[in-house]
Amino acid sequence: MTDNIDELERKLSKIKQTKPRRLVMDVLRDAEKPLSAVQILAEIEKTGEQIWLSTIYRILDLFVEKDIAIKSTLLDQDQAVYGLNQYQHTHYAVCIGCHRIITMDNCPIACDSFEPSLREDGFRITGHKIELYGYCSECDKKR
Ligand SMILES: [Zn+2]
Numbered sequence: 058m059t060d061n062i063d064e065l066e067r068k069l070s071k072i073k074q075t076k077p078r079r080l081v082m083d084v085l086r087d088a089e090k091p092l093s094a095v096q097i098l099a100e101i102e103k104t105g106e107q108i109w110l111s112t113i114y115r116i117l118d119l120f121v122e123k124d125i126a127i128k129s130t131l132l133d134q135d136q137a138v139y140g141l142n143q144y145q146h147t148h149y150a151v152c153i154g155c156h157r158i159i160t161m162d163n164c165p166i167a168c169d170s171f172e173p174s175l176r177e178d179g180f181r182i183t184g185h186k187i188e189l190y191g192y193c194s195e196c197d198k199k200r
């Protein structure tokens with residue numbers, strides 16, 4: 058984890074630090090799960106700071122471009138959530154009912170016995186994405 062944080066600091070040092078960027082960064086750093094731009098805005102407003110939603114989107118686009126943050130579209134494009142790149146290897150399950158995001162503590166691909174069976178040779182894997190969908194226990198009860 059420490060290495061990832063150093064790496065993140067290195068990437069951050071390459072972009073100009075502005076107050077809005079720092080505000081967004083602070084929220085992402087404290088977040089335990091990826092957040093949407095609207096949720097980030099709400100967190101910033103809690104601290105009494107003012108920022109436009111469009112500014113947050115611009116900053117998030119920059120962070121994604123610079124590899125500082127990861128954008129995931131768990132349910133659809135409108136529900137994009139952003140997390141720092143240090144959480145890249147965390148997977149999530151998303152509830153179709155209430156859109157709650159639940160962190161997955163393991164990764165099926167990270168286990169040693171996993172052998173991808175690809176229909177083409179010589180493919181060098183550099184990453185993967187796993188997103189689980191379903192119903193949380195609360196929503197499942199209502200069904
Ligand atoms: Zn739910």
Ligand SMILES: [Zn+2]
Nearest residue numbers: 164165166167
């Ligand atoms: Zn994984």
